Amino acid sequence: MKGRYSWAQALGWIGLILFLALLPLFLAGWRAPPSRHVMVELGASLGLLGLGLLLVQALTSGRLAWVASSFGADNLTHFHRHLGLIGVCLVLGHPLVLLLAEPAFISYLDPRVDLVRALALWLVLMAIVFIAASSLWRLRFGLSYELWRLLHGLLAVVIIVLGTGHALMVDHYLSSPWQKAVLALMAAAGVGTVAWTRLVRPWLGRRRPWRVVSVSPERGQAWTVRLAADGHAGLQFQPGQFAWFSFGSGPMTLQQHPFSLAGSAVDVEIRFTASEAGDFTSSIKHLEPGTKAWLEGPFGSFVPDHDPTTALLMVAGGIGVTPFVSMLETFRDRGIDRRVILVYANPTLEDATLSEALASLAERPGTELVHVLEDPPDDWSGERGLIDESLLQSCLERLADHDGPIQVMTCGPEPVMDQVESVMRRCGIPWQRIFSERFEIV
């Protein structure tokens, strides 16, 4: 199994992203006209740099598997968020600095001078403020994830098209046809990428329907949904990856939800297990066998090292155990014996989703399952309380007997993953061997 980030690929992508982000500025600097007041030049540069950063955002959304595989979908989404915020600040700084330097620039925003231009520029400014605010405080705004995602995509297109139109029509730096053509091509690629991930790819997915085979209850108020491919070969994935699922008559829907693929990568059927946490997950139990389903994926780089001599320390909290079940089942089905310790934290044993399946998987040689219960029964002889430093250190010591390197993987509530990451760093595990799966981005 392939499981490492490709450094060469990641560096290549970072180089390309930087180049594309700086491209509008390079274009403007090519045989630039005589310079104006330094503040005017600074204001214009902020706009061009901000536009470049916002244009490359289409590549870093985490929905392009060929980009995400180099970084990990969650890392890439965090990068997207931070890069976007920097881009927003630069673009908002653009009119502010220009107006401070030369108040006459207010004519660009004055509807009496040019109604449609002023409306377009006000619209793009409001779109930028809204896209940033709704991404930072979606829940405070009471926006559902689906509505936020729709608005995010639409506003991204508005910003790309109107921002590029503005840069092209100001006609100061980007006056030659080839400069305009390069920037227009870049904007078209950005809009095309958004259209591909939001419209074309889901639409193409209608040829690959799935059907719900069964929905079964699990411990911890969770449900396992099994799906079978309907008239196609199914999905090839690596254990630990996730996919976006939607249910109903067609794939062109806003109701798309990410779940880790919980079954063996060898199975023809696929399955996911979800705990009741929100509107959609609470309605999963009502899915009828035969319901049509649609998948986009697989995504993610939360996969174990392909080298079978690498020992794995898996740390799961609650429903975060599902990718580890997929890994252990895949090892079993492929006949791979690996040294694995799975630490699994829950409030009580009744909350430990998929614990029966894990008990059977833990019987394999080299596999160890450590339940950690916050509120254990009186006769409990296992670990109690929360996952702490001493427990993680003792697991590392047990794995130290093993000859190969150690890979640490954690999935669960944020505090658990934060704790695991900081303890592992203190224990000298290199950061590139610590993998976390963080779904909660907005």
Next chain:
Amino acid sequence: MNAMKLVGIALLVAGLVLLFLGYQSSQGWDDQISEAITGEYTDSTMWYWIVGGVSSVIGLVLLTIKR
């Protein structure tokens, strides 16, 4: 009909109106001169087309996508 569809229709109609205004503006004498000299229409006309196009496409997307 939900609010999103209504917004979709409004944006589509507004977009088509702007595209029509852009066409009318492109037929004006200032645009004809601009087009003859620079090969491009005036900024006003271009903005009508850009904003009209974006608005129409977004309207269509909102009308197509299911909740």
